[in-house]
Amino acid sequence: MQIKNKISFKTKSALAIAIILWASAFVGIRVGLQGYTPGALGLLRFIVASICMGFIYWRLPKRELFARKDFILLWIFGALGMGCYNIFLNYGEVHVPSGIASFIISQSPLITMLCAVFFLGESFNLIALIGILISIFGVGLIAYGANNNFKFDMGMIFLLLATLVNGLYSVFQKPFLKKYHAVDVSVFIIWGGTIALSIYLPELLRDIRTAPWNATLAAIYLGIFPAALALIAWSYALSEIPASRCASFLYFMPVFATALGWLYLGEVIAWLSLLGGFVALFGVWIANRAFLKGG
Secondary structure, eight states: OOOOOOOOHHHHHHHHHHHHHHHHHHHHHHHHTTTSOHHHHHHHHHHHHHHHHHHHHHTOSSOOOOOHHHHHHHHHHIIIIIIIHHHHHHHHHHHSOHHHHHHHHTTHHHHHHHHHHHHSOOOOOHHHHHHHHHHHHHHHHHHHHHHSSSOOOHHHHHHHHHHHHHHHHHHHHHHHHHHSOHHHHHHHHHHHHHHHHGGGHHHHHHHTTTOOHHHHHHHHHHIIIIIIIHHHHHHHHHHHSOHHHHHHGGGGHHHHHHHHIIIIIOOOOOHHHHHHHHHHHHHHHHHHHHHHHTO
């Protein structure tokens, strides 16, 4: 499979915006969890994101008309992709520091790559498999460093589930981006996620009365920037380059997230976990390099 090597400046900019904003989300979630339960934080974040996306959507000069089947599927993907991903991520970060969480989530390109092979017909080779095994070993080192043994606690399990959902989401979103504009797709995905998270409304109404101002500001930030603006940027990039190549840029995200976690939250990661994170990223890099060559 031949893939264009050149990526436009606009696409690079969209990728950079998405990755930096998503990196900051790991820190924002930790701050938000100081005043909100994982479900309440997810719902407040997506209410804010839905309002932002609604404003953007109604200001569009031309709005897409979706086929009924696509319209329903977008709502479903939003509920599963955005709703489930954020709940798993929030519950994971209750127990796991933001830097470690970002290293775990950065494994989602492997899920994207495998799904692209099975569902989009993209190619695969032995070196890509070696990269996957290296990444699995790296994740094992992360778990060992965090627990002083190979136990995967609930935080790690939730983050691995979030990684799985995130990887699947990137692949299944791709066909819609070939038919519709990235903003239109993003709007309905976020609205679908908000509806799914509305089951946490009682928790939100309870927590918002007592949450400290910095936790509420963090939730608002998460809704405007990592949820709304980053998703638009990511959807645009997905519409311009293959899903596997787009996802390969995510291995830059943990570097930013770890630095932000240290600067803002004072989080210090165990050296073995940090080493495991970079081993895992190295495996992702190898797998995606081999995958993109299509050999």
